[in-house]
Amino acid sequence: MQKNFIYLDYNATTPAKPAVARAVAAVMERPLNASSVHGAGREAKRLIDGVRRTLSAALGAENYNVVFTASGTEANNLALKGIKADGVLVSSIEHASVLNAMADAVKIPVDENGVVELAGLQRLLSNYKQPLVSVMLANNETGVIQPIKDITALVHAAGGIMHTDAVQAFGKINVDISTLNVDLITVSAHKIGGPLGAAALLVKPGVMVQPQIVGGGQELGMRAGTENVPAIVGFGTAIENIQKSAHTKVLRDRMETVIKSLGPETIIFGEHAERLPNTSCFTMPGVKNETQLIHFDLAGIAVSAGSACSSGKVTVSHVLKAMGADNDIATTSIRVSLGAETTERDMDQFVTAWRALFDRTANQRRAA
Numbered sequence: 001m002q003k004n005f006i007y008l009d010y011n012a013t014t015p016a017k018p019a020v021a022r023a024v025a026a027v028m029e030r031p032l033n034a035s036s037v038h039g040a041g042r043e044a045k046r047l048i049d050g051v052r053r054t055l056s057a058a059l060g061a062e063n064y065n066v067v068f069t070a071s072g073t074e075a076n077n078l079a080l081k082g083i084k085a086d087g088v089l090v091s092s093i094e095h096a097s098v099l100n101a102m103a104d105a106v107k108i109p110v111d112e113n114g115v116v117e118l119a120g121l122q123r124l125l126s127n128y129k130q131p132l133v134s135v136m137l138a139n140n141e142t143g144v145i146q147p148i149k150d151i152t153a154l155v156h157a158a159g160g161i162m163h164t165d166a167v168q169a170f171g172k173i174n175v176d177i178s179t180l181n182v183d184l185i186t187v188s189a190h191k192i193g194g195p196l197g198a199a200a201l202l203v204k205p206g207v208m209v210q211p212q213i214v215g216g217g218q219e220l221g222m223r224a225g226t227e228n229v230p231a232i233v234g235f236g237t238a239i240e241n242i243q244k245s246a247h248t249k250v251l252r253d254r255m256e257t258v259i260k261s262l263g264p265e266t267i268i269f270g271e272h273a274e275r276l277p278n279t280s281c282f283t284m285p286g287v288k289n290e291t292q293l294i295h296f297d298l299a300g301i302a303v304s305a306g307s308a309c310s311s312g313k314v315t316v317s318h319v320l321k322a323m324g325a326d327n328d329i330a331t332t333s334i335r336v337s338l339g340a341e342t343t344e345r346d347m348d349q350f351v352t353a354w355r356a357l358f359d360r361t362a363n364q365r366r367a368a
């Protein structure tokens, strides 16, 4: 990365590890189409199947079918649109790739900590015979972790099918399907130090998924299209190189303590819930997040305002609204997400920059 550039936006994407870049480059130089029947084709298939095993072992899902897709977005679309159900329920804080895949899905409410309300879910479930439920394992904006094991138990008791979007959780916390017991799970390579262009939907044996992209019969007939062998191989290398970054929690917690001591009215979203160790979403009272983003960008620090919009525009976060924040509060929050390469010095510089803006806007707050 550039010198003097501080990257605190790991939930948006991560830099690929050098071993990943090397593995991708080596494979790209070879003609590898896994559908070809000749030796090179068999080699492509062998490489892809190796990554299937690596991925399912990493998730404790040895007997699940691994369907490779081009993105987490595509895997979420496949899960939401490819399952036969008499109703679809999704939490109100899902990523846009779930919310927009099934715009008329019934929304499951969350409490003020951003955690799905189990009683509310149970009430909704009673309206269906075979519902599909999608609740993310960890939220991309706040890092709040959902009680997926309990949710899955309720869904199965109601005769439903359970999908979880683990795009943000995978690589940051332990994700074990044998405990969560979900039927479908989404993961994505570029959030764990892998390349863009590879992700996967893992499907429990016996669960039928209708393909949304048709053509050749690749990926067990669930997703047509020549497999992206370099990206999939890079995904496998990234999984083998996942580092549990315990230091991110220490650095994140320290930053939150300092910021709260500087600005006691600061709100940290999901502070009282279980959260990913690397994520923090908090307000600078009275200062719009657009102003904050520009300030940090000028200081060479990359952070984000909730979810990064494809248009680059900052909109009011549906996640914070679902947690009960009004527009004035929600539009003063930013997300800081740390990663394996984040240092104490990075965080000190972030806090110094935060403090400079906080002090500069003190008059604004007093006038309000």
Ligand code: PLP
Binding pocket: 011, 012, 070, 071, 072, 073, 074, 076, 095, 097, 136, 138, 139, 140, 165, 167, 168, 188, 189, 199
């Ligand atoms: N789900 C969550 C929770 C995410 O944070 C993201 C990306 O930010 C996605 C899905 C989409 O993944 P991809 O970028 O691979 O399409």
